[in-house]
Amino acid sequence: MLEITNLVKTFAGDRQPRRENGDRAASRVRAVDDISIDVRDGELFTLLGPSGCGKTTTLRSVAGLERPDSGEISVAGRVLFSGGSSRTFHLPPNQRGLGMVFQSYAIWPHMKVFDNVAFPLQVMSRGSRPGKKAIAEKVMSVLETMELAHLAGRQATKLSGGQQQRLALARALVTEPPLLLLDEPLSNLDAKLRESLRFELKRMQRELGITSVYVTHDQIEALALSSRIAVMRDGKIMQTGTPRDIYERPDNRFVAEFIGTSNFLSGTVAGHENGLLAVDTEHGQLLVRAEVRPGTGEAVVLAARPEAVALTDQAPTHDTPNQLTGSVVTRSFVGDAVDHIVRVGGQEVRARCEPSVSLAPSTTVTLRIDPANLTLIPVGD
Numbered sequence: 001m002l003e004i005t006n007l008v009k010t011f012a013g014d015r016q017p018r019r020e021n022g023d024r025a026a027s028r029v030r031a032v033d034d035i036s037i038d039v040r041d042g043e044l045f046t047l048l049g050p051s052g053c054g055k056t057t058t059l060r061s062v063a064g065l066e067r068p069d070s071g072e073i074s075v076a077g078r079v080l081f082s083g084g085s086s087r088t089f090h091l092p093p094n095q096r097g098l099g100m101v102f103q104s105y106a107i108w109p110h111m112k113v114f115d116n117v118a119f120p121l122q123v124m125s126r127g128s129r130p131g132k133k134a135i136a137e138k139v140m141s142v143l144e145t146m147e148l149a150h151l152a153g154r155q156a157t158k159l160s161g162g163q164q165q166r167l168a169l170a171r172a173l174v175t176e177p178p179l180l181l182l183d184e185p186l187s188n189l190d191a192k193l194r195e196s197l198r199f200e201l202k203r204m205q206r207e208l209g210i211t212s213v214y215v216t217h218d219q220i221e222a223l224a225l226s227s228r229i230a231v232m233r234d235g236k237i238m239q240t241g242t243p244r245d246i247y248e249r250p251d252n253r254f255v256a257e258f259i260g261t262s263n264f265l266s267g268t269v270a271g272h273e274n275g276l277l278a279v280d281t282e283h284g285q286l287l288v289r290a291e292v293r294p295g296t297g298e299a300v301v302l303a304a305r306p307e308a309v310a311l312t313d314q315a316p317t318h319d320t321p322n323q324l325t326g327s328v329v330t331r332s333f334v335g336d337a338v339d340h341i342v343r344v345g346g347q348e349v350r351a352r353c354e355p356s357v358s359l360a361p362s363t364t365v366t367l368r369i370d371p372a373n374l375t376l377i378p379v380g381d
């Protein structure tokens with residue numbers, strides 16, 4: 001569906017000191033350094049990597065907002081950009097027909113919810129513009145998908161942050177683009193809202209089967225959402241694979257370390273109770289707050305960030321879920337926290353604790369992870 005071949009994009013870097021011959025040579029930053037990507041029909045494909053690795057520049061190049069130095073970009077066989085030593089072809093962004101949602105909500109504040117979504121249809125060229133009635137139907141249908149239909153008449157600014165972001169999505173989807181580009185669309189939202197919108201985004205993407213490219217620096221978000229992930233560093237792709245490939249079989253040290261700052265616990269779904277999912281792991285049963293409902297017996301992975309793992313040298317208590325027993329391997333002070341590595345059965349778990357919690361190697365400890373702080377990653381996705 002989306003094919004990127006040998007894409008290169010450089011920017012003028014900081015100016016260098018004047019040379020002996022009086023020239024000032026400007027160094028160039030290779031923001032995207034010869035990358036090739038093939039996104040399949042219906043996939044949610046994620047570009048993942050640390051700040052400055054070239055994710056946004058890649059996405060902006062697909063959108064037509066950056067003009068690459070060389071390479072080729074095509075969507076469904078239609079060339080959007082082709083450049084190199086000879087002639088360059090660069091289709092302007094407004095002729096690419098792609099859906100885009102960026103970090104800032106980018107809704108039109110002076111318009112009502114309905115009009116925000118109707119606008120992209122109203123400005124379509126004469127031949128392809130639907131009639132007034134068809135526009136109203138399309139707008140209401142996409143507002144329903146995003147659960148905003150009841151707010152159609154409201155001023156866009158009078159929506160909550162999550163609703164505004166859903167509105168931005170509705171607006172990007174209404175023209176039924178062949179490809180949806182999403183640049184950290186959830187990063188301005190608080191953790192709870194991010195979690196629930198992540199599920200909605202995944203549901204919507206699946207239901208509509210819309211091919212999407214998603215940019216994020218958040219490994220857990222990438223693992224939980226994506227069909228496949230490309231991990232980037234310094235403008236290059238370090239590995240492309242399914243979430244499972246990436247965390248189970250990292251190709252190189254960079255990918256292993258970048259993904260490995262989170263903890264992963266494998267298990268199978270045992271059942272549901274009181275809005276919580278019970279997962280059997282080799283360390284016992286863990287509860288996770290999840291809005292998706294995989295079937296009993298399905299294989300899943302639970303992810304926990306190190307700061308979500310609490311440690312104590314007290315024995316487990318009866319009234320608290322998600323307690324594991326382990327033994328401290330190492331601890332290290334990192335300024336405002338103490339990082340511990342704890343051996344639990346056959347695996348090491350990282351816990352980032354308050355400075356007041358500092359447990360010596362070989363101490364037997366109880367690890368506690370709140371069900372709300374575990375992320376469910378369906379494997380086999």
Ligand SMILES: Nc1ncnc2c1ncn2[C@@H]1O[C@H](COP(=O)(O)OP(=O)(O)OP(=O)(O)O)[C@@H](O)[C@H]1O
Nearest residue numbers: 011012029031050051052053054055056057058217
């Ligand atoms: N307009 C620009 N002019 C000069 N350098 C740029 C420009 N845009 C990006 N860069 C540089 O290109 C590199 C890649 O930037 P890019 O924004 O694509 O990274 P990113 O992975 O999306 O980072 P972030 O997650 O912080 O947004 C960085 O070194 C950045 O400083």
